[in-house]
Amino acid sequence: MSKKLKAAIIGPGNIGTDLLIKMFRSEWIEPVWMVGIDPTSDGLKRAEEMGIKTTSEGVDGLLPHVIEDDIRVAFDATSAYVHAENSRKLNELGVIMVDLTPAAIGPYCVPPVNLKQHAKELEMNVNMVTCGGQATIPMVAAVSQVQDVEYGEIIATVSSRSAGPGTRKNIDEFTRTTAGAVEKVGGADKGKAIIIINPAEPPLIMRDTVHCLTKDTPDEAAITESVHNMIKEVQKYVPGYRLVNGPVFDGNRVSVFLEVEGLGDYLPKYAGNLDIMTAAGLRTAEMFAEEAAAGTIELPARG
């Protein structure tokens, strides 16, 4: 029997398609279904051409096949508005939900920081925060693992072309969710998030800056080592995650300047902000699969 967990992707847009391409390479996750709501959409056609099953009847179109196709994990790349219902219906059937929307019903998941814990506890719904959160929270955590961080601030700059209508329409959700996760996952006492959209052509690669204010004088050597180690952890699933400058120390300020280049699977390489979301989402599901194969967690029973 294959150790791979079978998966469904909900939302055949840019994110869903990029995720599908990454999933074909995975040793742990096997894509089986792509779920959409528009039978004429390009995304569903693309998925069909790539050889996976599709439905245009939304999650309800997938439900009758969950048990017979042994779907164990679903990725929701739709919107915060429909996520709660999608999650409820699939969780009932024992499907683990990886939430790529800003709905955040379940706990925040930033793979190198807290994924292992979520997998061990078999969280049935994990939220992938935001693109800016995935890119920066590992750095906040790298500092807070060394010493107390009283304040963590992140600035994410994305190209105009990679900022979709959902992000634009509800940009406050980005700042709130990211700031909250800088605290809850990053370990800062107080978090702040800023997003800038830059229209330059050719489009700029995602840039992220992380400022931490430590309670006591920063231990420069320990923080520098922790930051470099964390960069390597993120690079395991996002090879284009790079430290451009820093860590810089100025009084109790620690600053790190990053660049995130995507793999260019379906999304262009400059859209590292989208790539890091799909890569982190997939990495999350893989960890659940690894833990299940190792016998440390037991997936919900099926008759």
Add this chain to the structure above:
Amino acid sequence: MNLKDKKVVLHDMSLRDGMHAKRHQITVDQMVDIATGLDEAGMPLIEVTHGDGLGGTSVNYGFPAHSDEEYLGAVIPKMKNAKVSALLLPGIGTVDHLRMAKDLGVSTIRVATHCTEADVSEQHIGLAAKLEMDTVGFLMMAHMATPEQIIEQAKLMESYGANCIYCTDSAGYMLPDEVTQKIGALRAELNPNTEIGFHGHHNMGMAIANSLAAVEAGAVRIDGSVAGLGAGAGNTPLEVFVAVLDRMGADHGIDLYKIMDVAEDRVVPMMDQPIRVDRDALTLGYAGVYSSFLLFAKRAEAKYGIQARDLLVELGRRGTVGGQEDMIEDLALTMAKEKGLI
């Protein structure tokens, strides 16, 4: 140019844009002192916020001496006639800040986006309009877009509920012909009930000339700053602009001597440095770079030994936009490494 009897509504920026020039360290007493002076001089609108708008308090832009709540709470009750506005940049501030400002008595909300990214303002403009506030869409760095793009973006803001649209020369890059063209295009294409505004910076020495061009082309609201206190080489110096409008017979409603006195007696004495077109401020205008980058670039020069001018020119070449202050230190580090300085 004939501006006789033309109505011009002036809007003072010294307590918001001026925060950049003061590293956001204006005291509450200074704010109240300047605002009451402006109120007595007849200034109809005064902006009070962190330099980067509501919620701008940060490592990236600077921590202010006091919170937005403290400044607004101190200034608004002291105003006899003047109304107080607040700036909000989506991506930095949120609708929560907007509600706080409204509760404190702010009457005008100005929602600012980069000139090609107006669609991030829908939530904020929509809420301000729903709360029946004077709602302004503020298109920053307007030199970076064509008149057609500016119109398209302005129409988005208008559709969300803005009753006034600004063409904002954040870099002090524009020359009068460009102002005439862009303001004229907005006046021709927007709803006749939508007011048009212009916000200038003096980096190329054009703030007065550009503001006059804007009025002639159909702008009713003009931003400026008493004694020019603002980012870069400052905003359109209001006491000078009032004197010019006076000579031209425009209808501005300001007491010239009183505003001169506010400039001379209250604002100039608290300046940390003269607000003038020094080589770095001139470079902002010349290279088309966001004016509040000025002091950050000077600090990076002092810390890393890379000329502020070189940093600003490169930031302009990269198409850096408002809010990307983090890229100044980043670039200084990269250039210092290349030169073997660190």
